Structures are given as structure tokens and as C-alpha cells.
Amino acid sequence: MNSLSSSFDLALGKIPRKPETFAVAAVDLLLRTALTQRVSDIHLVPQADRTLQMYWRIDGVLTPIARFDELAANVIARLKVLADLLTYRSDIPQEGRIRTGSDESEMRVSTFPTIHGEKAVVRLFVASGQFRFVEDLGFQAPIDLQLRQILGQTAGVLIIAGPAGAGKTTTLYAGLRTILRDTDHLRSICTLEDPVEALIPGAAQSQVKPGTEFTYQRGLASLMRQDPNVIMVGEIRDAETAAIVFQASLTGQLVLTSFHAGTAAASLSRLGDMGIEPYVIRSGLQSILAQRLLRRCCPCQQHSNDSAASDCPNCHGSGYYGRLVLAELLPTDSPELAQAILTRQSAQVLEQCAIDGGMQPLWDAATQAVTDGLTTQLECHRVLGVARQAQ
Secondary structure, three states, X not given: OOHHHHHHHHHHHOOOOOHHHHXXXXXXXXXXXXXXXXXXXXXXXXXXXXXXXXXXXXXXXXXXXXXXXXXXXXXXXHHHHHOOOOOOOOOOOEEEEEOOOOHHHOEEEEEEEEOOEEEEEEEEOOOOOOOOOHHHOOOOHHHHHHHHHHHOOOOEEEEEEOOOOOOHHHHHHHHHHHHHHHOOOOOOEEEEEOOOOOOOOOOEEEEOOOOOOOOHHHHHHHHHHHOOXXXXXXXXXXXXXXXXXXXXXXXXXXXXXXXXXXXXXXXXHHHHHOOOOHHHHHHHEEXXXXXXXXXXXXXXXXXXXXXXXXXXXXXXXXXEEEEEEEEEEOOOOOHHHHHHHHOOOOHHHHHHHHHHOOOOOHHHHHHHHHHOOOOOHHHHHHHHOOHHHHO
């Protein structure tokens, strides 16, 4: 048991074991404590013995924290009440928000039925005061400069790529705030999101509703008639959305969006697989930024990258505290890359053309971060895998 788990168990043990009040106090404790411990997600997983195991995702890694006993079902029920979900329905997935009136504690709740009961995950949104602008994200200096230059353009598609949990939405929001701050004239900025995770004053934000007529495709097609200058589309999920995104970029809008892909080159390749014509990609694409979040070494790791002081109050013995972002930015001005796109080359060929054109790949950036003592080789393997390094 780590120190974080021990301290939470101690606080939990002080709550009176009364069925009618325990869940209210326990949920208040877990939400309040999670907010102070940089937790991004709270997982509550039902077990076969009718208990509820709680995990916290800190710096991208799940950590076991506590186990709730026979009152476990009441904990899930309390979360559903706070999120305005149907407490009498435990047989269907549900999603809602806990609204506290403070940007610092905006949370999304998702429940899902399992064979042992309802599982719940609480996503804690990034506080409004953090990561507000592009320069606050901590990108490598050349990428920071290039990214801000791209955001000053008036047309084209900027794709933020990476797996789930790579910080894509945070980068998109920072991009919008940077555009609003740095533009010396009014620009109409509209968004389509699922869900809206932060409010951006000055932008007209909309939340699509899957399962209804208000989908990404329908919303984006209609939004084109709203005279926008900048459009943010939360995610490219299918070929139709991708086609409309690039259509918008070719008709004079700057479009910011995210895409689930491992690398910038893989994003290019997948767009081609989705049926987007090579000449459309070549003409409409501003750039692709592929990013990852790696845990940052805690100061307690002064003598070894792989060990830490178990009693460190910051990292609780993990050896890591906070995260750093690594990214690669695809150079769209490379003639060789343009030709490779037009001739539908493989992702491997596209990547080599991008590297020849000046792109520093993710693994090179990670290796430099290890050399600088910012993270460890083990953390690079956890996030990026080992295959690329071996090549």
C-alpha cells in the first residue's frame, strides 16, 4: 500500500458507517481529495465480493487507492445523483456532469453495467487556470513557435494526433485561446465538441448529440453556413467528418481538430485510407502535430532514474511528479513529402520524407528528454513502446 492509499484509508475510516450518510461523506472525500492530488480519472470497479475497488489515474497511470465494502452501491448511487443520472437504471450506460459552479472542479461521470454491478469513471477536467495558451503547454521550442505561426493562418486543417489521454483536447483549447488573444481583429470562432470540456469566452461552442440528428457531420455541414473564420471539431471519427473538415479548409476556414493515430505519418496514411483524395490532403492540410504525455522525474530521483524515495510526499514513491509533453510536427512545405502524399506512399515512406524535411520524430524527442534528465527510459517504453527504438 502506497502513502497516498494509506492516507485516504485513514480519512475514510473516520467516516461513520451509517448507510444513510456514509455515501455522501465518502463521495465528498474522494472527489475533494482527488482534486488536490492531480488525479485525471477516478475508477470505481465492482468486485465479485460486492465490494468496490477505487483506482486513481495520476500522471497517466492507474494506482489502487481504496476498497469500499458493503456500502459500495451507495457510493455509485451518490455519484449518479450528483451527475443528474437515473438512479433506478443500472442496466444501461449513462453519462452526466457534476456541476459545482467552479471551473476548477468540473467533472464528467460515466457509468457502465458489468456482471458484478455498475462501474463508474469520473473524469476531472483540467482547471481553467492551467494550460491556457500554447506557450503554457511546454512543447519543444521549435514546435511551440511553428504551432503559433500555424494558428495565425486563415485557412487549412491543423490536426492534433495521438492516442486517448495524450492531451489532444487540452492542446485544442489552448490553440483557440491563443487565436483569440493574438488576433488583432474579430474572428468568428465556432466549435463542435463531444462533450464541451471547457468554456472559451469569445467562441460559440456546441455539443453534438450522438444518436440524434445533431452529429458531427450534420453540425459541421450546417456550421459552414454560419460564416465562421475558425472551426474546432473535437475529433475526426469517420470518413464523412474528415471529408467535410477538409472541404471547410479549402473554402477559407482554419479548422482545428483531433485524430486518433500514433504518429503524424500514420495520420496521413489513415486519412488516405478513409478515402480523402491525396490532392485534397495536400491542398488543405496545414500540419499534423502528434503528441504524447510522459511522466516527469520527481526531484527525489537525483541519483537514479529508476528508483525513488518511498517516503517522498510529492510522488508517493512512484519516482515521477507531473508530466511533460513531447511532440512531432509534420512539415507540409517539403516537396518530397508532397509527392509522397500524392502518390499514396506508405506511412513508413511518409515518415522518412517528413524526417528528411526537418521533423524530429517522437522517439528522438523522448531520447533527448531522457538525456536531459526529464524522464526515464522505462517511461519512454511505457508510452511509446520499444519497437521504434529498436529500428
